[in-house]
Amino acid sequence: MLQLRKFKAAAVQTAPVFLDTDATVEKAVRLIAEAAANGAQLVAFPEVFVSAYPYWSWLGDPLQGSRWFERLARAAIEIPGPEISKIAEAAALHRINVVIGVNERSRSSIGTLFNTVVTISDEGRILGRHRKLVPTWAEKLTWAPGDAACLRVHATSVGPLGVLACGENTNTLARFALIAQGELVHVANYIALPAAPLDYDMAEAIKVRAAAHSFEGKLFTVVSCSTVSEEIIGALETDYPNARERLTRRHSAFSGFLGPDGRVIGEPLIDEEGIAYADIDLGNCIQPRQMHDIAGQYNRFDIFELRVKRKPLQAARFEDAASEQAENDNELLEPGNE
Numbered sequence: 001m002l003q004l005r006k007f008k009a010a011a012v013q014t015a016p017v018f019l020d021t022d023a024t025v026e027k028a029v030r031l032i033a034e035a036a037a038n039g040a041q042l043v044a045f046p047e048v049f050v051s052a053y054p055y056w057s058w059l060g061d062p063l064q065g066s067r068w069f070e071r072l073a074r075a076a077i078e079i080p081g082p083e084i085s086k087i088a089e090a091a092a093l094h095r096i097n098v099v100i101g102v103n104e105r106s107r108s109s110i111g112t113l114f115n116t117v118v119t120i121s122d123e124g125r126i127l128g129r130h131r132k133l134v135p136t137w138a139e140k141l142t143w144a145p146g147d148a149a150c151l152r153v154h155a156t157s158v159g160p161l162g163v164l165a166c167g168e169n170t171n172t173l174a175r176f177a178l179i180a181q182g183e184l185v186h187v188a189n190y191i192a193l194p195a196a197p198l199d200y201d202m203a204e205a206i207k208v209r210a211a212a213h214s215f216e217g218k219l220f221t222v223v224s225c226s227t228v229s230e231e232i233i234g235a236l237e238t239d240y241p242n243a244r245e246r247l248t249r250r251h252s253a254f255s256g257f258l259g260p261d262g263r264v265i266g267e268p269l270i271d272e273e274g275i276a277y278a279d280i281d282l283g284n285c286i287q288p289r290q291m292h293d294i295a296g297q298y299n300r301f302d303i304f305e306l307r308v309k310r311k312p313l314q315a316a317r318f319e320d321a322a323s324e325q326a327e328n329d330n331e332l333l334e335p336g337n338e
Contacts, residue, residue: 036094092124215262
């Protein structure tokens with residue numbers, strides 16, 4: 001008999017401790033404990049929560065931003081590593097699944113960073129590290145493109161779970177790749193983006209993207225978005241006099257939940273810090289799929305075909321005994337290889 005989970009989910013909307021990795025990890029650990037204490041079995045954190053988003057790339061030219069990039073590179077983490085281990089230990093201690101965004105530094109190139117989303121089970125196992133496939137617009141000054149090695153739906157205690165970061169949630173093929181793997185719970189993490197064109201409503205754009213994925217896939221989406229703290233503005237004002245004007249526009253952050261019909265569940269958070277909660281019943285994904293199951297009966301796979309190359313990208317492949325260990329380390333995070 002088909003068993004589909006009912007559970008409470010949490011979506012965090014807050015700012016990191018700007019460019020302070022250890023303090024941000026401690027903040028994440030506290031929020032994991034808080035969400036679990038309120039009954040959540042899944043908690044989602046914002047994009048690159050550990051421990052900064054490169055707002056400087058939206059405020060000035062690349063030369064100005066270079067020293068900030070260096071600070072971000074020094075604050076970035078490696079995976080596996082001690083910082084993510086602390087978060088995984090908290091997940092295991094509180095028996096809660098965790099999805100969190102981090103700045104990941106390449107082990108082989110200290111100037112290469114990835115916008116990475118880490119999925120951790122309620123047993124504290126790292127299930128995957130998804131590197132954002134295409135950095136958006138000004139983000140290309142900071143992050144390298146990721147690969148599809150962990151464009152996967154993970155089996156978790158709350159159900160089949162997939163993740164995408166921010167603008168990736170507009171990538172129809174990436175979203176379909178997750179739906180085709182049986183995704184029922186989708187985590188979309190974002191940053192507040194007040195430094196957008198004047199006619200762009202970031203909070204509404206986040207909601208529209210989440211609604212589209214939920215409605216098309218007949219699944220639940222959990223949205224977690226960061227905020228821009230006074231600490232961030234104050235730090236950037238030293239180099240960018242326009243920082244306050246650019247980073248304080250309202251309606252720039254949305255965190256909450258959307259159901260299989262594309263509608264918002266409960267009360268979302270808009271701009272304000274906090275944790276949003278919602279009760280999710282995966283059984284509600286069944287009936288809508290009788291009408292539109294785009295990964296099954298409502299498609300024509302004799303006409304359409306999607307191929308996804310999930311081989312990890314590497315700078316070089318060395319054919320000697322040591323390379324076998326390196327390849328094993330690279331594949332450590334893939335399901336079945338933990």
